[in-house]
Amino acid sequence: MSDLVCNELCMTFTAPGNGAKVEALKNINFTLKQGELLSVLGPSGCGKTTLLNMVAGFLNPTSGDLMLGGNRIEGPGVERGMVFQQGALFEWLTVNKNVDFGLRMKNMPAAERKQLVDKWLDIVGLAGFGDTPTYQLSGGMQQRVALARCLVNDPDLILMDEPLGALDALTREKMQSLILELWKETGKTIIIITHSVEEALLLGQRLFVMAPRPGRIHKEYQLDFAEQGLKESLRDIKQKNDFNKVREEILTMIWDMEEEIMGGV
Amino acid sequence: MFEWMSYNRGGIAGVIILGLVITLLWSIYHGVKTARRREKEQVFGDPERTMGGWYWAVCGVATILLLWFYYSWGMARAYFPKAANELCQVAKVHESLSPIVAQLPIGSRYFKSTDLVVRNVEQLDTISAEFPAGVFSAQEESQLRGIIAQTRSLISIYSNPNSIDAATRANLSQIVGDIDALTTRIQSGHAGLTPSDVALAQAPWGVTHEEIPLLPMTPRGVLFDGIAQELTGISKEFLTLRNMPAEASRLIEKTRKDIASIKANLENTSADEDIIKARKDYLKSVERVFKRLDDGTIFPANTLDEVNTAVAIMIDEVDTAKGSLGIIDAVFMPGEGVVKTRTICIEQGSSRWLPKPSDVVSKFSLLANPNLEDGGGFKGTRLLWVKWLPIADIVGFFIPDGLVDMLPGEYGQHDSDGQFMPTFKDNLLAFAQGEVYLGSIPMLDGHIWDSLFRVIVAMFFGIMLGVPLGIYMGVSRFFKSFFDPMIELYRPVPPLAWAPLILTIFGIQDDGKIFLLFMVAFAIMVISARTGASGTQLSKIRASHSLGASNRQILRHVILPNALPEILTGIRIAIGVCWGTLVAAEMLAGTTGVGFIENVARTVSDYELIWVTILIMGLLGLMFDLLMRKLISILIPWRGKG
């Protein structure tokens, strides 16, 4: 099975000018089984994006190992799809062409491509926008195109860096349900980074709270809200007592961290 | 039709100027109105603000054209067609007065006599102070010093108020009287005067090559012309006046003899070469001062006071009589106005080097005329036209003769009757050499096309080779570091500095120029493509990697489109620079092209032609740029929105 194994992972950036070192990540250890849904939470600058970039293969770790299904991750690959913090769409292409970019690169026949693209645009709620240039879309729509572009490629491991940050409350909730459904139906491994504690709780079968300087996993939770979310409405879950309890606990934790950072300065 | 337009070009220009003024005012009104309305809707710095606004473009163009009309005296010619002719008559008066004025402190500070006295006394002082030691014998030295003293006393004699003789005094007052009489005539005006038929038959101002008609065509002009003729007589009389008292004549006679004797003396004595030269030089400088003083043109102080007053009054009166003419001259004829020299009146000022729009238009239509026998075109080449290009020429150009040589078979030989029957291979050769008629296609032709062709070909190769190299340089360490030194070394050298070398290697015809332009275009294209390629957002590259694109696909589908805005901007800049370089290169060498026309025009100071070529270059450059702007907005609508 293709589990993601992270062993004593360290990442140190060296600033090009003064040579100052930033320990973005230090001694990260975890194993993510196939089909697990992981959400990552933490204050700004604690190394969440860095971790995701290394899993995607964009960055090489300074030390430590990162293995997927027994193979060392040594570069980007189609089996790991990424949704970026900022869309990273190709602004010279239409929505259709953006979404089927990966398929075109694989030389998939046009008819099949069209079918897949239409299906995914429908899922993310952009049916009918196929021929619109992406620069004419709103921020939230662009983010949804990015989501469709990643998912249409059918990756095993889906990496999402604040995918829903730019969406309005309603669309956001719909997308959250969508991600849960996807996860259930396809059984894919998903790592999702978010700044919203609620979202992290709802979309996390597992949840890492990370701490900065050096970037590390501060606390890990095993939650069952994601499972519940498949059956109940997300809004109902948010009303539950145990949900609120964990939320308060994590918020306090992050508050303390932030205070520490501020005091440290 | 054409002739009628040419003859009435002044009037036509008048209508156009009026139209331009109205257009200018209208566009300003419209622009201000629109600006008021829009100001509220848009924030400063919004790119939308710089779009459109064609009325300001109209305003700008109208301003330029009006300035052109103004500085080329086009307005004066359109609205005051007689002014130049009248001013020509005034210029005649001033020209006739000029010999007398030269003696007077009019337009200068001192009487000429005073100037002469001061200058010559100064020189005499210098000469006696710098008397060379050990060159002359004691006797010669006293002789020379005597000559200097005599010259000095000559000045004193001239300057003595009592020295001037009665006849000269009488003549001077006669001249004063004549001038006063003429002044009175000017004051009494030009009523009753009529221009002659010959004068009226002259072509109006600016129609013929002579520009300003010489004979007076208006009553006021007739008055000035008459005055000028009389003044010429008076001036002649004045020039014969001399202040030469008997004492001065005697002194001059004596000094002449002294100089002659010392000269003869020097001839006879032999000495060192250096000494002889020093003697001769000194004697010459003494003689030079004397000769300046032996003609009696120095008058004692105050002698010419009355003449001065009379002339000053006359000039005042001429100015008064000019009336509105003076204002037209000052306002509408920037520069020195109309001046008479010898037998013609000419325009002095900006209008000399800035031809009138009408002249430029007529020059252009002459140049644009495709009929070479009819005097059209320039140096046997049309400006821009269509010609029929035999297809065989093109085929012959592309198929090398050597290819036929390599085919099997033999070339034919003459047979026993002395006949030559071409073999199959001979026919092929004729084909490869472009000697078979294959029909013709229409093709542009002419100076403008020659210039355009060079730019287009150079741009084509520059883009085809520069863009791929630039993109590779933007993504590959090897390409960047390997080619960077070469390109950065040759690029900063101004293209024209390369020109002598390139033209020697590749020839002064198309090849050399195209290569020169290619160098320009290539460097610009490489740099812009490189900047565009290396500026691709990292997240886009990463995204395409994890979407499974190969390196080649990323180059083609991500980096190239991402660099497209920079590439197109590069093309836009390259076309502009190429165009500028080309014209300069054509001026250096060659026999066709717009720059060549200007080069010829320059050597013959044909200002109209120079301006025509400048306008052609400017308009074509503008056209290129507008085309590129349009292309950019069509091809990359996402620019600045990613």
Ligand SMILES: Nc1ncnc2c1ncn2[C@@H]1O[C@H](COP(=O)(O)OP(=O)(O)OP(=O)(O)O)[C@@H](O)[C@H]1O
């Ligand atoms: N390319 C880089 N060079 C140097 N330092 C970097 C680089 N990328 C990230 N860092 C540093 O590493 C640390 C972690 O950055 P990272 O982008 O992973 O934070 P993050 O948790 O994603 O923050 P946010 O929630 O704001 O997105 C930060 O302190 C950042 O300054």
Ligand SMILES: [Mg+2]
């Ligand atoms: Mg981040």
